[in-house]
Amino acid sequence: xxxxxxxxxxxxxxxxxxxxxxxxxxxxxxxxxxxxxxxxxxxxxxxxxxxxxxxxxxxxxxxxxxxxxxxxxxxxxxxxxxxxxxxxxxxxxxxxxxxxxxxxxxxxxxxxxxxxxxxxxxxxxxxxxxxxxxxxxxxxxxxxxxxxxxxxxxxxxxxxxxxxxxxxxxxxxxxxxxxxxxxxxxxxxxxxxxxxxxxxxxxxxxxxxxxxxxxxxxxxxxxxxxxxxxxxxxxxxxxxxxxxxxxxxxxxxxxxxxxxxxxxxxxxxxxxxxxxxxxxxxxxxxxxxxxxxxxxxxxxxxxxxxxxxxxxxxxxxxxxxxxxxxxxxxxxxxxxxxxxxxxxxxxxxxxxxxxxxxxxxxxxxxxxxxxxxxxxxxxxxxxxxxxxxxxxxxxxxxxxxxxxxxxxxxxxxxx
Amino acid sequence: xxxxxxxxxxxxxxxxxxxxxxxxxxxxxxxxxxxxxxxxxxxxxxxxxxxxxxxxxxxxxxxxxxxxxxxxxxxxxxxxxxxxxxxxxxxxxxxxxxxxxxxxxxxxxxxxxxxxxxxxxxxxxxxx
Ligand SMILES: Nc1ncnc2c1ncn2[C@@H]1O[C@H](COP(=O)(O)OP(=O)(O)OP(=O)(O)O)[C@@H](O)[C@H]1O
Ligand SMILES: [Mg+2]
Numbered sequence: 001x002x003x004x005x006x007x008x009x010x011x012x013x014x015x016x017x018x019x020x021x022x023x024x025x026x027x028x029x030x031x032x033x034x035x036x037x038x039x040x041x042x043x044x045x046x047x048x049x050x051x052x053x054x055x056x057x058x059x060x061x062x063x064x065x066x067x068x069x070x071x072x073x074x075x076x077x078x079x080x081x082x083x084x085x086x087x088x089x090x091x092x093x094x095x096x097x098x099x100x101x102x103x104x105x106x107x108x109x110x111x112x113x114x115x116x117x118x119x120x121x122x123x124x125x126x127x128x129x130x131x132x133x134x135x136x137x138x139x140x141x142x143x144x145x146x147x148x149x150x151x152x153x154x155x156x157x158x159x160x161x162x163x164x165x166x167x168x169x170x171x172x173x174x175x176x177x178x179x180x181x182x183x184x185x186x187x188x189x190x191x192x193x194x195x196x197x198x199x200x201x202x203x204x205x206x207x208x209x210x211x212x213x214x215x216x217x218x219x220x221x222x223x224x225x226x227x228x229x230x231x232x233x234x235x236x237x238x239x240x241x242x243x244x245x246x247x248x249x250x251x252x253x254x255x256x257x258x259x260x261x262x263x264x265x266x267x268x269x270x271x272x273x274x275x276x277x278x279x280x281x282x283x284x285x286x287x288x289x290x291x292x293x294x295x296x297x298x299x300x301x302x303x304x305x306x307x308x309x310x311x312x313x314x315x316x317x318x319x320x321x322x323x324x325x326x327x328x329x330x331x332x333x334x335x336x337x338x339x340x341x342x343x344x345x346x347x348x349x350x351x352x353x354x355x356x357x358x359x360x361x362x363x364x365x366x367x368x369x370x371x372x373x374x375x376x377x378x379x380x381x382x383x384x385x386x387x388x389x390x391x392x393x394x395x396x397x398x399x400x401x402x403x404x405x406x407x408x409x410x411x412x413x414x415x
Numbered sequence: 416x417x418x419x420x421x422x423x424x425x426x427x428x429x430x431x432x433x434x435x436x437x438x439x440x441x442x443x444x445x446x447x448x449x450x451x452x453x454x455x456x457x458x459x460x461x462x463x464x465x466x467x468x469x470x471x472x473x474x475x476x477x478x479x480x481x482x483x484x485x486x487x488x489x490x491x492x493x494x495x496x497x498x499x500x501x502x503x504x505x506x507x508x509x510x511x512x513x514x515x516x517x518x519x520x521x522x523x524x525x526x527x528x529x530x531x532x533x534x535x536x537x538x539x540x541x542x543x
Binding site: 198201202203205206207208209210211212213214216217220221240244251 | 521524
């Protein structure tokens with residue numbers, strides 16, 4: 001034992017030394033790891049800090065109103081809003097924080113909408129929609145609102161984040177374009193109706209003429225005889241007069257408005273009309289290209305009537321391209337012809353015109369469309385002719401049709 | 416008013432207008448011939464043949480105005496009365512301007528037409 005003890009003792013220093021060394025080394029390593037871990041943590045924290053900083057800055061710089069609502073309290077208090085939100089609503093930070101989002105933005109005016117949004121959010125779904133809101137000063141504005149739930153690790157909804165975009169200007173512009181388009185469509189419709197009535201009046205006047213003449217001939221043949229027949233003939237004559245009067249009134253009611261001529265730039269007119277129809281064209285997944293010879297001399301014409309012609313031709317081309325996905329392109333081209341004429345061409349890649357229809361295109365009531373009136377082209381031609389030009393049609397060698405018309409250059413401007 | 420030729424030519428593309436006017440004018444003792452186009456009238460009636468022409472304006476092919484121009488160009492003095500179912504703002508003035516007897520908007524009273532025709536026939540008689 002002693003020996004072992006001694007041996008142990010003898011061994012001890014050596015053993016202790018290496019043991020100690022080992023221990024120190026181990027501890028140092030551990031320390032190093034811990035240190036590294038610590039450093040990593042610090043780095044990560046710093047990274048996270050940087051990220052939060054950037055994120056906050058980004059959200060603050062966004063031009064849309066961004067806000068966060070506490071989802072745990074029932075009255076939707078706003079706990080954060082970026083500066084765009086303040087300028088959008090006209091409120092200050094103090095006035096906004098803690099306030100019910102829906103009350104703040106004038107949703108109380110339309111409770112149904114806010115209830116609908118809440119229902120969607122409660123289901124954990126995002127909301128997306130256009131709504132009318134009120135600013136602090138009571139001014140109305142249209143906004144595009146998107147709201148989405150934010151969840152914690154357990155998946156529970158803690159907040160809602162919202163983005164609010166002011167679309168008032170956009171809507172106003174849309175509305176303006178829509179109104180202009182409506183106006184032209186209205187004029188076009190009234191024009192078509194007037195044309196319709198005048199051709200109807202013509203068609204009906206013919207048999208009324210012969211009925212009246214037959215009856216008056218019979219009155220003369222049986223003059224002084226057959227009082228019963230005379231009476232009947234007089235009824236026929238009277239009713240014929242009545243029908244004529246109805247037509248006369250219809251004609252005055254829908255009298256084609258007299259054109260008002262003014263100097264016009266045809267390129268501007270085409271660009272304006274194309275813009276009016278842009279929404280209509282893109283909705284049909286078609287493209288319109290303008291190839292306008294610029295500058296062109298002015299023409300003398302009626303703005304609305306000429307717009308009507310361009311509108312009719314573009315509508316027809318769109319309808320001709322409707323059936324096919326591949327035919328998408330529509331081109332309006334202007335150029336100066338010799339002899340003081342401007343040429344306007346509307347070229348499409350649609351179904352083209354069957355040869356047997358070529359001669360009928362411009363006659364009243366000719367249509368190949370189930371809901372067509374067959375008035376568009378006949379009206380357009382009479383308008384162009386009233387302007388001293390011609391409207392014609394041809395098929396393109398590479399498919400589709402081209403409708404083209406000429407307009408004389410306004411000579412007055414040279415004087 | 417002796418020996419007057421009461422010849423009336425009616426040119427209208429509407430069959431029943433032609434037919435009814437023919438019957439009506441016959442009751443006024445006119446001699447009436449009808450044609451459905453200006454061309455068929457030219458083919459059948461020589462320019463020197465006397466008689467008044469009742470001429471529809473709106474017709475396929477040669478229209479009323481064109482037809483009148485041709486007659487004038489041939490040197491014929493034929494009296495012409497324009498008729499039309501279409502509403503023409505200044506047709507009456509236009510008709511007189513180009514040398515026609517007058518214009519009647521369809522439908523018209525038989526008597527109106529007869530008065531115009533008689534006026535025209537009187538005039539040609541004076542000239543004779
Ligand atoms: N770009 C085109 N390509 C092929 N066919 C055309 C084109 N434009 C017109 N057509 C043919 O000419 C017909 C008459 O056109 P028009 O514009 O007069 O009347 P619509 O378009 O049928 O009816 P609406 O009176 O409503 O315009 C059309 O039904 C169509 O068959
Ligand atoms: Mg059309």
